[in-house]
Amino acid sequence: MQGTGGGSGVRVTRAEDGTVQIAVPAATGPAFTQAVLDVAGAVLTWPVLGTTALPSAEIHDPGRAQQWLWAVHGERVAATVHALAAEPPGASVDVTPPEPPESETALAGHAARLALGHWAARWWPASYTDGIPGLEPDLLGMELAALTHRCQQLFDDPGDQPDGDPAELLETHRAAVDPLVRWWQAARESASGPVRQLEDVLRLIDDAADCAGLEGDALRRLRSALETGTPHDPLGPHGLRTPLDLGSLFGRHGDYALTAGERLGAGGRVIARGAGTNDWRRYPPGFVDAAESAVSWTVSAVGAGRRIEVEVVADIAAPVSGVRLAAEVRVEGGPATRVSLARRGDVWAGRADLDVPASLSPRTRIEVGVLLPGFDPDSEPGSAADGRTDRDAVRALARHRLAAAARPAPQDTYTQPSPAPFLAEIVAVAADAGEDF
Numbered sequence: 001m002q003g004t005g006g007g008s009g010v011r012v013t014r015a016e017d018g019t020v021q022i023a024v025p026a027a028t029g030p031a032f033t034q035a036v037l038d039v040a041g042a043v044l045t046w047p048v049l050g051t052t053a054l055p056s057a058e059i060h061d062p063g064r065a066q067q068w069l070w071a072v073h074g075e076r077v078a079a080t081v082h083a084l085a086a087e088p089p090g091a092s093v094d095v096t097p098p099e100p101p102e103s104e105t106a107l108a109g110h111a112a113r114l115a116l117g118h119w120a121a122r123w124w125p126a127s128y129t130d131g132i133p134g135l136e137p138d139l140l141g142m143e144l145a146a147l148t149h150r151c152q153q154l155f156d157d158p159g160d161q162p163d164g165d166p167a168e169l170l171e172t173h174r175a176a177v178d179p180l181v182r183w184w185q186a187a188r189e190s191a192s193g194p195v196r197q198l199e200d201v202l203r204l205i206d207d208a209a210d211c212a213g214l215e216g217d218a219l220r221r222l223r224s225a226l227e228t229g230t231p232h233d234p235l236g237p238h239g240l241r242t243p244l245d246l247g248s249l250f251g252r253h254g255d256y257a258l259t260a261g262e263r264l265g266a267g268g269r270v271i272a273r274g275a276g277t278n279d280w281r282r283y284p285p286g287f288v289d290a291a292e293s294a295v296s297w298t299v300s301a302v303g304a305g306r307r308i309e310v311e312v313v314a315d316i317a318a319p320v321s322g323v324r325l326a327a328e329v330r331v332e333g334g335p336a337t338r339v340s341l342a343r344r345g346d347v348w349a350g351r352a353d354l355d356v357p358a359s360l361s362p363r364t365r366i367e368v369g370v371l372l373p374g375f376d377p378d379s380e381p382g383s384a385a386d387g388r389t390d391r392d393a394v395r396a397l398a399r400h401r402l403a404a405a406a407r408p409a410p411q412d413t414y415t416q417p418s419p420a421p422f423l424a425e426i427v428a429v430a431a432d433a434g435e436d437f
Helices: 062-072 075-084 106-123 137-150 166-190 195-212 217-228 388-406 423-433
Strands: 010-014 020-023 034-039 042-047 056-059 092-095 269-275 295-302 305-313 325-331 337-344 347-354 366-371
Touching: 010 075, 020 075, 034 106, 042 062, 042 106, 056 062, 062 075, 062 106, 075 092, 106 137, 137 166, 137 195, 137 423, 166 195, 166 217, 195 217, 195 423, 269 366, 295 325, 295 366, 305 325, 305 337, 305 366, 325 347, 388 423
Parallel strands: none
Antiparallel strands: 010 020, 010 092, 020 056, 034 042, 042 056, 269 295, 295 305, 305 347, 325 337, 325 366, 337 347
């Protein structure tokens, strides 16, 4: 099959590796700018910094993918994928959708929101230094469980689709059930807050738990609250009438402050200092403050030798013990020296001797990055600094979403599911501002 021209729609291609690929015109970028979902027979990708309504897709099982293709990309694309699956590699067709791309289907909209939520769980640029509050993981996890249940048409086997199991999300994040119910009831009584969004999430959670056969006191209280409209309140009959501190309700700590731990005291004469590169791809979420300035280093002359001390601002949720990060130090592009970093107060810190000439000058190019040994799946030498523009764009996106979450607009005013703030974003803003509901 030959290409049919076009350019305003999507291109469907039979790739050399046997997959069928759906390419949607969109900006490309590093992993932290892509929202990804593993679905039946395929992997879907949306650019979080773009405005495309439809995802790109890499389809490894076109038969299984047919269960959702027509509902996400439309019948024309679904039929083209079916036809190209029987064609030799290299065949491609440009498909012009019957409707403009911005008129996404309901399933496509919910899928985009689910993918964005998984992106936020992995890449949200939480930073005390930059003033970007973190997202409460149990609350975000519960909303993802609800969205996953709503998007079950996308999935057919949790065994090879880790994003498609609402039961696992419910089990992992069930600590948020009771606080969610209290927030919903308080919002109803005060006629403020995201009442519809809260009720929608809670009903989806209840249905997902019922379908999975999950039980427990919190889930029983949720079912009772939805049936009667009156939740169990551990504070007694007057507890619900007290304004809610959302930060305390969901266990957020608003008193975090940067207080460096005991300095290592490398000693010697300081001959150079600078900032390193904070490449988010090189460590798991919750380890390092996402600010560009989070990594700093100092080189000192100690006798005839040279010693480097590295400090990295820790995320508020970073583990205190049992794990060590590492700094990777390169002098004038030479071989990397690893510096082990241990948690000391609110920083990761470590030091090591540098095998460099004693004539090292303050103008010597020293590059320092931070990573978790054994992690680091995406980084390539030299790529971290190049990603600063994308990291700045992600920070701008986070601030934009938090500003939207701070507006007192009702949930009904959002025209599509995917732009609406997550409940965890609303709580992050309220907790950061010290607001009550």
